[in-house]
Structure formats: structure tokens, C-alpha cells
Amino acid sequence: MAALTSVGGFLALLDESEPDELKLYALQQLNSMVDQFWAEIAESITKIELLFENESFNGRKLAALVASKVFFHLQGYQDAMHYALNAGELLDLSQKDEYVETIIGKCIDAYQRLRAENHDNLRQSKNEKQIDPLLEAVVERMFDRCFQDGEYKHAIGIALESRRLDKLEAAVRQSGDSSNLLAYTFKAVMDHGSIDFRQTVLRSLVQLYKQLNVPDYINVSRCLVFLDDAKSLADILDTLIRAHKNEDEPLLAFQIAFELCDNASQQFLANVRKLLPQAAETAAAAPSAASTSAPKEGEKAPLLEADKDAMDVDTASASASSDTPYDRNLRTLHKILTGEPTINLHLEFLYRNNHTDLGVLKAIKAAFEPRNSILHTATICSNALMHAGTTRDTFLRENLEWLSRAINWAKFSTTAGLGVIHKGHLKEARKVLEPYLPQPGSNASAFSEGGSLYALGLIHANHGFSGTGESTTQYLLQQIRNNQANETVLHGACLGLGVAAMASGNAEVFDELLNLVYSQDNAIAGEAAGYAMGLVMLGSASPRTVEVLNFCHDTQHEKIIRGCAVGLAFIFYGREEEAEAMIEQLTMDKDPILRYGAMFMIGLAYAGTNNNNAIRRLLHVAVSDVNDDVRRAAVMNIGFVLFRQPEQVPKLVSLLAESYNPMVRYGACLAIGIACAGTGLKEAFDMLLPMARTDPVDTVRQGALIALAMVFIQVNNQHAQDIRKLLRERVEDKHEFVMAKLGAIMATGIIDAGGRNVTLALKSRAGHRNMQAVVGLAMFLQYWYWYPLTHFISLAFTPTAIIGLNKDLKMPKFSFKSNAPPSQFGYPAEVKAPEAEKKKQVEKVELSATRRAARGRGAAKKDDKMEVDDKKDDKMDVDEEKKEEEKPVVPEPTFEVLANPARVTGAQVKFISFDADERYQPVTEGVMGIILLKDNKPGEPEDIITGSVPSVGGASAEDSEPEPSPPEPFQYLA
Numbered sequence: 011m012a013a014l015t016s017v018g019g020f021l022a023l024l025d026e027s028e029p030d031e032l033k034l035y036a037l038q039q040l041n042s043m044v045d046q047f048w049a050e051i052a053e054s055i056t057k058i059e060l061l062f063e064n065e066s067f068n069g070r071k072l073a074a075l076v077a078s079k080v081f082f083h084l085q086g087y088q089d090a091m092h093y094a095l096n097a098g099e100l101l102d103l104s105q106k107d108e109y110v111e112t113i114i115g116k117c118i119d120a121y122q123r124l125r126a127e128n129h130d131n132l133r134q135s136k137n138e139k140q141i142d143p144l145l146e147a148v149v150e151r152m153f154d155r156c157f158q159d160g161e162y163k164h165a166i167g168i169a170l171e172s173r174r175l176d177k178l179e180a181a182v183r184q185s186g187d188s189s190n191l192l193a194y195t196f197k198a199v200m201d202h203g204s205i206d207f208r209q210t211v212l213r214s215l216v217q218l219y220k221q222l223n224v225p226d227y228i229n230v231s232r233c234l235v236f237l238d239d240a241k242s243l244a245d246i247l248d249t250l251i252r253a254h255k256n257e258d259e260p261l262l263a264f265q266i267a268f269e270l271c272d273n274a275s276q277q278f279l280a281n282v283r284k285l286l287p288q289a290a291e292t293a294a295a296a297p298s299a300a301s302t303s304a305p306k307e308g309e310k311a312p313l314l315e316a317d318k319d320a321m322d323v324d325t326a327s328a329s330a331s332s333d334t335p336y337d338r339n340l341r342t343l344h345k346i347l348t349g350e351p352t353i354n355l356h357l358e359f360l361y362r363n364n365h366t367d368l369g370v371l372k373a374i375k376a377a378f379e380p381r382n383s384i385l386h387t388a389t390i391c392s393n394a395l396m397h398a399g400t401t402r403d404t405f406l407r408e409n410l411e412w413l414s415r416a417i418n419w420a421k422f423s424t425t426a427g428l429g430v431i432h433k434g435h436l437k438e439a440r441k442v443l444e445p446y447l448p449q450p451g452s453n454a455s456a457f458s459e460g461g462s463l464y465a466l467g468l469i470h471a472n473h474g475f476s477g478t479g480e481s482t483t484q485y486l487l488q489q490i491r492n493n494q495a496n497e498t499v500l501h502g503a504c505l506g507l508g509v510a511a512m513a514s515g516n517a518e519v520f521d522e523l524l525n526l527v528y529s530q531d532n533a534i535a536g537e538a539a540g541y542a543m544g545l546v547m548l549g550s551a552s553p554r555t556v557e558v559l560n561f562c563h564d565t566q567h568e569k570i571i572r573g574c575a576v577g578l579a580f581i582f583y584g585r586e587e588e589a590e591a592m593i594e595q596l597t598m599d600k601d602p603i604l605r606y607g608a609m610f611m612i613g614l615a616y617a618g619t620n621n622n623n624a625i626r627r628l629l630h631v632a633v634s635d636v637n638d639d640v641r642r643a644a645v646m647n648i649g650f651v652l653f654r655q656p657e658q659v660p661k662l663v664s665l666l667a668e669s670y671n672p673m674v675r676y677g678a679c680l681a682i683g684i685a686c687a688g689t690g691l692k693e694a695f696d697m698l699l700p701m702a703r704t705d706p707v708d709t710v711r712q713g714a715l716i717a718l719a720m721v722f723i724q725v726n727n728q729h730a731q732d733i734r735k736l737l738r739e740r741v742e743d744k745h746e747f748v749m750a751k752l753g754a755i756m757a758t759g760i761i762d763a764g765g766r767n768v769t770l771a772l773k774s775r776a777g778h779r780n781m782q783a784v785v786g787l788a789m790f791l792q793y794w795y796w797y798p799l800t801h802f803i804s805l806a807f808t809p810t811a812i813i814g815l816n817k818d819l820k821m822p823k824f825s826f827k828s829n830a831p832p833s834q835f836g837y838p839a840e841v842k843a844p845e846a847e848k849k850k851q852v853e854k855v856e857l858s859a860t861r862r863a864a865r866g867r868g869a870a871k872k873d874d875k876m877e878v879d880d881k882k883d884d885k886m887d888v889d890e891e892k893k894e895e896e897k898p899v900v901p902e903p904t905f906e907v908l909a910n911p912a913r914v915t916g917a918q919v920k921f922i923s924f925d926a927d928e929r930y931q932p933v934t935e936g937v938m939g940i941i942l943l944k945d946n947k948p949g950e951p952e953d954i955i956t957g958s959v960p961s962v963g964g965a966s967a968e969d970s971e972p973e974p975s976p977p978e979p980f981q982y983l984a
Contacts, residue, residue, distance in 0.1 A: 017047045024057045033061060034069040041076050045109075048083040055080055062096070075100045082109050091116045095144035103148075103155050117148045122171040129173050129207060153177050157184060166195055173207055175214055182218055189226065192218055196229065200236075200777055201620050201654055205586045212237055228934055231266045232776045235273050243270075244285035251339035260339045261817060261933040261942040267346040268940045273778040275513035275549070276349075276475050283347050287340060342819065348476045351819060353434040355940060358821075359811045359911045360399040361959045364765035369841040371396065371405050374755055377742045380415050387420045388752045391800045392759030394427030398804045400765045401432050401959060422461040422502065423798045429465025429506075430804045435959075439469040439482070448489060448499060460502030463489055464798070467506025471805055472782055474510030483511055487522060500526070500535035505798075508542025509805070513781065519546050524557065527574075533567040537796075540573025541789065544580030548785065551585045555592065568603060569795075575607025576792065582615045584779065589615035597627075602637035609640060610788060613647025618654045618772065618779045625651055625662075632666060638673040645677030646791060649684030650784065653772040659685040660693040667697060672707040679710065683717030684787055687770035687806075688916060690725035695733075702736060708746075712753025715740065719757035724769045724810060724915045726838055734761065734838065756800065766837055767913050768807035775938050783808065812922070813911040814930060814943045821955040824910050824930040824943065830921040832906045835914075910955065914938070 023036035037058070040051055051058075058080070061073040078093035078101075094101050094113045103110060121141070128138040149172065156165035162185040169178040178195065185191050192215060199211045212233040219226045219233070227246055234243045247266060253259035270279060345351060371393055378385045390413070393405050406413055416424045425446050432442050440447070446454070446462035466482060467474075474483040486507040493499040504523060511519050523539045523546070530536060543558065555578055562571045578596070582589035589611055596608035609631060616624040628651070631644040645666055652659050659682055667678040679698060686694040698721070702714035715737065722730045740746055740754035760770075772787070774780045786805025793800045816822050828835070908914070914922060919938055924931055929950075930943040945952075 014043070017043055017050055021051065021054045021057070024054065024061065030068055033067070034072065037061070037069050037072045037076055041072065041079070044076060044079045045083075048080050051076070052080050052084060062093070071096065071098050071100050078113070079109060082112065087112070087116050091120065095142065095148060098144075101148070103151050114148070114152060117145060118152065118168060118172070121145055121149045122168075125172045125174070126204070129204065157181070160185075162187075162191055163194055166191065166198065170195075170198055170207075170211065175210065178211065179214060179218065188218070188222060192226070192229065196232070197777060200618075209237055216242075227262060228266060228269070228937065231269065232273065232778065235270065235278065235778065238278065240278055240281035241285055244282050247282070247343060248286060251343055252336055257817075258933055258944055260335075261944060263339070263343060264346060264815075264817075264819070265933055265937060265942045267343055268352060268942070269776060269937070270347065271349045271352040272774050272780075272939065273776055275781060276472060276511075277513060277515050279347050279349065280475060280514075283344055286343065286347075288344075346819075349473055350436060350476070352940060353436060353473065355813050355815075355821075355911075356809045356811070357399060357401070357434040358957055358959055359809055359813060359913075360764055360767055361401055362911065363767050363811075363913055364397075364400045364402055365767070365837045366396045366400065366402065366762065366765045367840045368405055370758060370762065373738065373841060374741055374758065375409070375412065378751070380412055382748070383416075383420055384748055384752055385755060386415060387423055387797055388755040390416065390420075390424050390427055391797070392755050394430040394801065395756075395759030395763045395804065396765070397431045398764045398768065398807055399431075399433045399809070401435055402765075403428070403431055418457055419798065421455060422457040422464070422498065423801070425458050425461030426464040426468065426502070426798060426801050428462075429468030430801050432465075432469055433471065433804055435469060436473070439466055442469075448493065456496055456498040460496075460498040460500075461798075463499065463502040463506045464801075465506070467508070467510040468801060468804065470510040472509070472512045474507070474512070475514045475516065483507065483516075483519070486510065487519065490522060490526065494526075494530070497530075497532050497534040500530075500532075501538045504535065504538035504542045508538075508545035509802070511542075512545045512785065513548040515547060515550050515552075520552075520554070524554075527561060527570065531565060531567070531570075533569040536565070536567060536570035537573035540570055540575075540577045541580075541792075542577070543574070544577025545785065547581045548781070549581070549583040549585065551582055551588050555581055559592075559595075562601075562604060571601065571603045572606070572792075572795065575604050576610055576788070579607050579610035579614050579788070580785065582611050583781070583785070584617060585615050586619060586621070597631070602635075602640050605631075605635065605637065605640045606643045609643035609647050613650035614784065614788060617650045617784050620652055620655055632674060632677070638671065641671065642673040642677040645674055646680045646684065649681035650772075650788070653685045653687070656686040656689050656691060657693065660691070660697050664697065667701065672705075672710050675701065675705065675707070675710045676713040679713035679717040680791065683713075683720035684772070687720045687772060687787075688723050688725075690722050690727065690729065690917070692729070694721045695729045699732070699736075702740075708749040711740075711747075711750040715750070715753040715757040716760065719761040720770055723761050723763060724766070725917075726834070726836060730761075730838070737761070738841075760803065762838075763804075764807050764809065767809055767811065769810050769916060770806050771808040771916065772806075780806075780808065782806065810913060810915050811911050812908070812914045812938060813940045814932075815940065816930075816943055816945060816952065820952075821910055822930060822943065822945075823953040823955060825907050826910075826912075826922060826924045827905055827907055828914070828918060828921050829905045829923060830918065831902050831904060833902060835918040835921075 017040060020036040020039045023032045026032045040047075040058075044051055055077060058073050058077045061067050062070050062077060064070070067073070074093040075097035078090045078097060081087075081090035081093065091113060095117070101110070101113070103114060124139055124141050124145075128141075130136075131138055149168070152168065153165055153174075156162065156168070157180075162181045165181040166178055169175070169181065182188050182191050182195065195211070196215060199208050199215075216230050216233045216237075219230045227250065230246065231243055234240075234246075243266075247263045250259045250263035250266075270282070274282075371389070374389050374392065380386055397403065397405070413424065425443075428443060428446075432439065435442065443462045443465055446458045447466070448454075448459045448463070463486060467486065470482045474480070474486075486503050489503045490500060490507065493503065504526070507519060507523070520543055523543045527536050527539045527543075540558075547554075558574050558578060562574050565571060575596070578592065582592060593608055593611050593615070596604050596611060599605055599608070609628065612624050612628055625648060628644045628648050632641050632648075635641050635644070645663065648663060649659060652662070663678040663681050666674050669675055669678075679701060682694045682698060695718070698714045698718050702711055702718060705711050705714065718733050719737075722733050737754045737758050741751060741758070743751075746754075770783065770787075772780050772783045783806035786802050786807075789799055789802035790806070792802075812826065814821065814824050922938075929947050930945060933942045933944050
């Protein structure tokens with residue numbers, strides 16, 4: 011039978027007046043052949059549309075289906091969707107062809123758009139738009155299809171985008187795998203565009219988590235942190251520590267408390283502590299801040315005093331007969347929520363596992379003349395970053411003369427670097443900085459004094475209103491009041507106060523800083539006060555921002571305007587739609603510095619949300635603003651918005667990376683560095699490496715080198731080795747520009763930060779935004795204008811450790827397995843010192859007659875000498891063969907057993923299993939970092955790991971080696 015070449019006959023039947031059966035038959039045939047003959051049918055589409063509009067025709071739905079398919083092939087998707095909706099049940103959603111999938115996609119997109127608009131209209135008290143019932147019917151059928159096929163994740167995705175909370179809950183309940191689907195929903199909703207609906211979903215998730223057979227309080231707490239519901243969280247913690255029958259529940263409460271310290275702000279933690287009951291013994295057991303913040307003069311601090319206070323909750327009052335398990339648990343919970351145990355445990359881990367390669371610093375120091383102040387300061391900053399949180403200042407002590415070349419603001423940065431090195435050393439902070447802190451009647455350098463106050467704040471970062479940090483905050487406030495005439499000391503005190511009181515929302519601190527700006531109108535002090543005001547009110551959306559903005563319009567100091575503009579951006583951190591009014595006002599301002607602040611406000615307000623409108627606005631400014639700094643800021647902040655989807659950023663900024671404007675190219679580099687930090691993404695490497703090597707502008711090469719270090723921190727592969735080699739080459743290249751060398755030195759400090767035991771993570775392990783990291787990177791980017799702000803990147807460093815604790819918050823000896831070869835996640839090899847070159851022997855000058863005589867005498871012995879040499883060569887060959895035989899190649903093991911506490915990188919987490927230890931097991935699954943362990947053999951004695959961080963008065967074995975020996979005894983003659 012010949013193949014059909016035309017459907018003209020069937021189209022002719024559509025013109026028949028009687029009977030309708032002929033037209034119905036024609037439509038059935040056309041429907042089966044429309045994919046092949048759609049072009050011919052399109053010429054008669056009007057006839058088919060008329061049949062659909064004829065209400066007396068029995069085949070209206072079939073006519074609508076044929077018309078829909080024709081418009082689909084004509085790419086008239088709106089008309090195709092309209093007729094498909096009117097086809098009713100004839101539209102078979104179970105088919106997997108291109109037509110059905112496209113129509114379903116268009117219907118769902120339209121439905122989601124209308125639902126989102128109605129959700130926004132409802133919030134703004136506007137009238138809702140009517141949704142076509144036919145459209146709703148198609149979406150309902152799609153949900154039913156997902157449930158029948160078991161595509162619950164697909165259904166949840168549609169439900170989230172269309173604001174259908176009922177379908178989301180139905181998908182979770184019907185799935186039979188509620189735990190995994192709830193985890194998927196939590197991850198998906200954190201990327202959702204609307205903060206209002208996100209909060210609604212999280213409230214629903216809280217109830218669903220509680221309704222599981224075993225309530226998942228870990229994930230309930232994660233939801234409550236985002237909802238800022240301290241009351242509910244305090245109730246859960248109180249319920250868990252009251253448990254008498256199940257000993258695991260108090261451990262679970264402690265686990266939640268440790269996770270809160272990672273995810274919540276100071277203000278939220280303080281609210282939880284206030285809402286928890288106060289045991290009578292708590293006040294007696296907890297040492298006062300005033301008595302513990304600074305030891306008395308001449309008093310020797312015991313080894314690891316801070317750790318003992320943080321981890322050992324057994325006190326004299328706890329041993330009293332009236333003390334109950336609930337009281338002990340309550341005291342422990344209050345102690346954890348101060349944040350000090352977390353800080354002390356990380357300090358212990360960083361000190362114990364420090365793998366800083368001093369050879370790298372020595373090579374950098376030898377590569378340039380000390381009189382180059384820029385590179386000298388960069389090297390000091392790099393040293394601080396490499397030793398961040400390790401308390402090791404060996405390099406500084408070994409190079410005191412070289413260090414003394416730092417003067418003025420370089421001395422300020424050098425002293426502030428001590429705060430980075432001793433970050434988290436809370437109990438010893440004042441003692442470490444005592445030689446540099448302002449003293450009454452002292453004639454010390456104002457730069458050292460200001461830098462020491464800045465360092466004090468860095469040590470107490472985000473801890474200024476918890477535990478011992480309260481006395482530090484009051485001390486910094488007092489220094490501001492006492493040094494009104496010294497702008498350098500004020501600068502350091504303001505920066506230190508801002509970072510210590512971060513996100514506390516403390517009105518007293520904010521008023522003091524605002525009064526300083528008003529009364530002084532000093533550029534140096536005012537800039538730091540502007541940053542500090544934003545840090546204190548971080549994420550509060552305080553209405554007092556109007557006062558700050560008005561002052562920006564009144565002052566003539568660009569430094570103050572810049573500090574206040576970035577401070578305003580901090581105040582609207584994470585507020586999303588609430589920041590829109592201020593963003594619009596700053597974006598339209600004629601002052602480019604305020605527009606610069608607006609770009610940071612967009613990036614911080616929508617950090618980690620992947621918001622399309624925010625990205626669109628940043629891209630528009632990046633190519634349209636007349637000021638290069640504004641364009642650079644716009645491109646950089648794309649990284650903040652998209653850090654949850656790092657793989658998208660290199661592709662998004664690829665064209666900007668080829669811009670003629672070097673500022674835009676620099677911004678593209680940092681955007682990739684921010685979004686892809688710690689991922690080791692190949693696409694980022696492929697884009698950044700050529701820019702670091704060949705870009706004609708030195709500042710762009712600087713940005714590319716810094717971004718490469720951010721992306722490949724704690725990555726140990728061939729790309730990371732290539733980057734380290736490139737950094738060494740750039741530092742040692744005598745023809746390289748200073749700005750590019752600056753980037754290479756800073757990048758070296760970043761890639762080896764924290765003794766190679768920290769990473770840059772803008773997202774916490776639980777999926778929340780890492781507030782400290784986002785703020786730290788945003789402040790670090792201001793180094794473009796002011797080098798001392800480089801130290802703020804230390805706030806973004808997150809220790810990558812698994813630290814196991816028992817019920818007494820002590821570290822027992824236990825082990826776990828990493829199911830990967832040790833070299834895959836091991837430390838990079840240390841730089842070998844270059845071997846001393848062998849001295850070349852200088853040839854003796856000989857007369858020609860002497861040479862001829864010697865040649866004659868040596869000819870007779872030539873043959874014998876050659877034979878001897880041959881024998882020597884043979885002997886050397888045999889020796890080499892023996893050496894090769896003596897060293898057989900041993901295959902690398904496929905796993906390694908790690909001991910508590912251990913370094914575990916982000917990429918290594920999926921290879922970790924806790925089946926290597928029979929006694930200790932994590933109290934809950936899916937938690938990394940600080941882990942509470944349940945003891946399967948509670949009756950046996952425990953082997954506890956003792957602390958090793960030295961106090962200022964003592965020294966460890968490692969640090970005692972380079973110390974010079976005491977002088978020989980001598981007789982003093984008057």
C-alpha cells in the first residue's frame with residue numbers, strides 16, 4: 011500500500027455540512043497525522059477553529075486538540091496551550107512525547123506565575139487574579155500523575171513554585187520515605203525566591219518533622235533558626251534535657267546547641283538562653299566575665315584554662331546532694347550556648363593539627379627587598395592568614411628585625427594580625443595583646459595601640475556579648491570614650507567593637523558609634539565607625555538607617571561615606587524584599603559611593619537566594635553605570651547571590667571576564683572566587699588561570715590569583731599544585747608588577763590558611779547562610795581601598811574537623827574511617843629548601859709547553875684509566891639496581907582510620923563512616939563538625955584527650971625549640 015502524501019481529502023471533509031460524523035472522522039484522522047502533515051493542516055486551521063467554536067458540534071474537544079498540535083508545530087505556544095486546555099481529558103498527560111511535555115511545562119509556568127502574583131497581591135492587600143479552572147485542572151492532573159508514578163520530588167518542586175502547600179504535605183505523607191523527602195524539601199525551599207512563602211513552608215516542615223515516628227529535632231531546630239523562633243527552640247531543648255529514661259536525648263540537646271552556635275547570631279543565642287530556665291547552681295558555677303577575662307598581674311594561667319572552663323561542667327555545686335541530672339544538663343546547655351566551648355574546641359583542633367609550611371613564608375620574604383612596604387605588609391598579612399587560629403607566631407619571633415621595618419599604618423596591620431593568629435584564644439586575649447594595648451601615661455605608638463584594639467575584636471569575633479566577651483565589648487567602648495582625640499586608636503577600637511558586637515543589635519553600641527560619626531566628622535575614625543554600625547546592626551533592617559543615610563549626604567569625606575554605605579548594606583543583610591526601598595533609593599543616588607553601597611546591599615540582602623531579579627539588576631549595572639567602582643561591585647556581588655549554585659557563575663560572568671574594562675574583569679574574578687570558594691570547580695580554574703597568567707592589567711591578575719586561592723583552598727589535586735607553582739613564580743618574578751605580586755602573596759596566605767585546616771564556606775553544614783563568612787568576605791573586598799581590612803577574611807575561615815565529645819563535653823579517644831586513599835584528601839607537600847649549589851672548581855692557568863708535556867705523560871696511562879672508570883661505572887650501575895630492588899612499590903591503601911579530633915574536608919565528608927569504633931557512635935546521623943557521642947560501654951573507664959594549647963605564660967614542646975638559650979652567668983660591676 012502506497013504511503014499517504016497529502017491530507018487534502020480529510021481537510022475537504024471539514025467543509026461538509028451534514029452529517030457531523032464525517033467531520034469527526036476527518037478530525038480523528040488529522041489528529042493521528044498532524045505531526046507529519048502539520049504544515050498542510052495549518053493552511054486550514056481556521057476551519058478547525060470554527061469547529062471548536064461551534065458549541066453544537068460534538069467534536070469540539072477533538073478540534074481543540076488538533077488546533078493545539080498545529081500551533082505547537084508553528085511555535086505559537088500560547089495558542090497551543092489555550093486549545094490544549096479546552097481539549098480536556100483528550101490531552102493525555104501520561105504520554106512522554108515532546109508535545110505533551112511542552113504543553114505541561116507551559117501550563118505549569120503560567121499557573122506558577124499567576125499563583126506567585128496572587129501571593130504577592132495578598133501580601134500587599136491587592137485583589138487576586140482569577141485563575142482559569144481549566145488551567146488548574148491540568149495542574150491537578152499533573153500532580154496526580156506524579157503521585158501515581160512515584161515522582162514525589164517533581165511534585166514537591168511544582169508545589170513550591172506554585173505555592174501549593176497542600177500538595178507539598180500530601181507528597182511527603184504519601185511517599186513512604188518522609189525523612190529523605192523532608193530533607194530534599196528543606197534544601198529546595200532555602201533556594202526559593204520568596205522569603206514569606208519560605209517561612210510558611212518551614213513552619214509546615216516543623217510540624218511534619220515532629221510527626222515522624224522518631225521526631226527529627228535536629229532539622230526542627232534548623233527550621234526554627236531561620237524562623238527566628240527562639241521560644242519554640244528553647245522549649246524543645248528544655249524538653250530534651252528533662253528526659254530521664256532515654257539518655258540520648260540530653261546528648262541530642264547538646265548537639266542542637268552546638269549546631270546553633272554555627273547557624274545563629276549572638277542575639278538569637280542570647281534570646282534562647284534567656285528563655286531557658288535558670289538553674290540555681292548556674293550562677294554559682296559559671297565564672298564571672300570580669301574574673302576570667304584577664305588574669306591578675308603576676309598570676310600564671312594554668313595550661314588550657316579556657317578549655318577546662320568550656321568542657322568541664324563538673325563543679326563543686328554540681329556535686330552537691332541537691333544537684334539533679336536536669337540541673338547538670340541545664341548548666342551544660344547554657345555553657346554551650348555561650349559559644350565558648352565551640353571556639354575552644356576549634357582552637358584546640360587548629361593548634362594540634364597545624365601544618366603551616368614556614369618554608370613558603372621564608373621564600374616570600376627572600377623574594378623582595380624589605381623597603382617595599384606594600385609587599386612587606388602583604389607578607390605579614392599572609393603570615394597571619396596562614397596561622398589563623400593556631401596561636402603560632404614563630405615566623406614573627408624569628409624575624410623581629412625584619413618586622414620592625416613596619417611603620418605607621420603598616421604597624422597597625424602588623425599588630426592587628428596578632429588577632430588573626432590568636433583568633434578564638436578568648437581567655438588569653440588581653441594577656442597576648444597586653445604590650446600593645448593603650449595604657450594610661452604610656453608613650454607607645456598610636457598605630458600599635460589602635461591595631462591591638464582591632465586585634466582584640468578579631469579574637470572575640472561574633473562573641474562580644476556572650477560569656478567572657480561582654481567585658482571585651484565594654485573595654486572597647488571605654489577606649490572609644492577615652493581616646494576621642496586620637497583618630498588612629500579610634501579607628502582600631504571601632505573596627506574591633508564592630509566585629510566583636512556583630513549582629514548583637516545593641517542600641518548602646520550603635521548610639522556610641524553614631525555619636526562618634528556626628529561629633530568627630532573625622533575621615534579615619536568615621537570610616538571605621540560606619541563599618542562598625544553596620545556590623546552591630548547586621549540583618550536588623552533598623553529604621554535608624556535613615557539617620558546614617560542623611561549624614562552621608564551631609565558629609566564631604568569620601569571615606570566616611572564609603573564606610574556608612576557598606577554599613578547600610580550590612581544592616582539589610584538577608585532581608586530580601588524588605589531591602590528593596592533602600593536599594594532603589596541608593597541605586598538612583600548621584601553619589602557613586604552610595605551606588606557602590608547599593609550593589610553590596612543587593613548582594614547581601616539576597617545572599618544565597620539565587621534571586622533572578624537581583625541578578626538581573628546587578629548585570630544591568632555592571633554594563634551601564636558610568637563609574638568603574640560601581641560596575642566592579644555589581645559584578646562581585648553576583649558571587650554572593652549565587653553561592654548556592656557555584657557551577658552557574660563561571661558561565662554567567664564569562665562575557666564580563668572578556669570586557670574591555672579591567673574593573674569589570676577584576677569583579678568577574680572575585681565573583682567566581684566568592685561563589686566557588688572551596689569547591690575546586692574545574693570551570694572556575696579554566697577561566698581564572700589564563701587571566702592570572704596573561705591579563706595585561708596587574709590588578710586583574712591580582713584578582714585572578716586571589717580568586718584561584720579561594721576556589722582551591724583545601725583542594726589537593728593537580729590543579730591545586732599548578733596554582734601553588736604559579737603563586738611561587740609570580741612572587742619570585744622580578745619583572746612582575748607590585749600589584750600582581752601583592753595578589754600572589756595574599757593568595758598564598760589564603761590557600762594555606764589556618765595551618766591548612768580551614769576552608770572558605772559561605773554555607774554552613776546545615777544549609778544555612780554562614781553569616782560570619784559572608785560578612786568577612788564582604789569586608790575583605792574593601793581591601794581595595796584600605797589594606798588593614800584584609801584581616802576580615804579570617805571571619806570566613808571555617809575549621810574542617812570532626813571533633814567527638816562525650817556527655818561531659820570532653821574528647822575521648824575514638825576513631826572513624828575515611829573510605830578514600832589518604833593522598834586524596836591529605837595535606838599538600840611542603841616546599842623543599844633549595845639545595846646549596848656545588849662550587850665549581852676554577853681551572854688553573856697553564857702554559858702551552860706545560861700542557862703539551864702533561865698530554866704526553868698522560869697518553870700512556872689513558873687505557874688503564876678508562877678500564878678503571880668502566881669498572882667504577884659498572885659498580886655504580888649495580889649499586890643503583892640494588893637500591894631499586896630494595897624499595898618495592900607499596901600500593902596505597904584504599905582507606906584510612908582517623909583519630910579524634912581529625913581534619914575532614916568538605917569533599918571528604920561523603921567518604922566518612924563511623925564503623926571503626928565499637929565503643930562510641932554519633933548520637934544522630936548526618937551531623938559533622940562537633941559531634942556528641944553515645945557511649946556503648948558506659949561502665950568502663952574513658953581515655954580522655956587532654957588539651958595542648960599553651961597559655962601565654964607557658965610554651966609547648968614545639969614552640970620551645972626555636973627559643974634562644976639564656977645568657978651565661980656574669981658578674982655585675984657597679
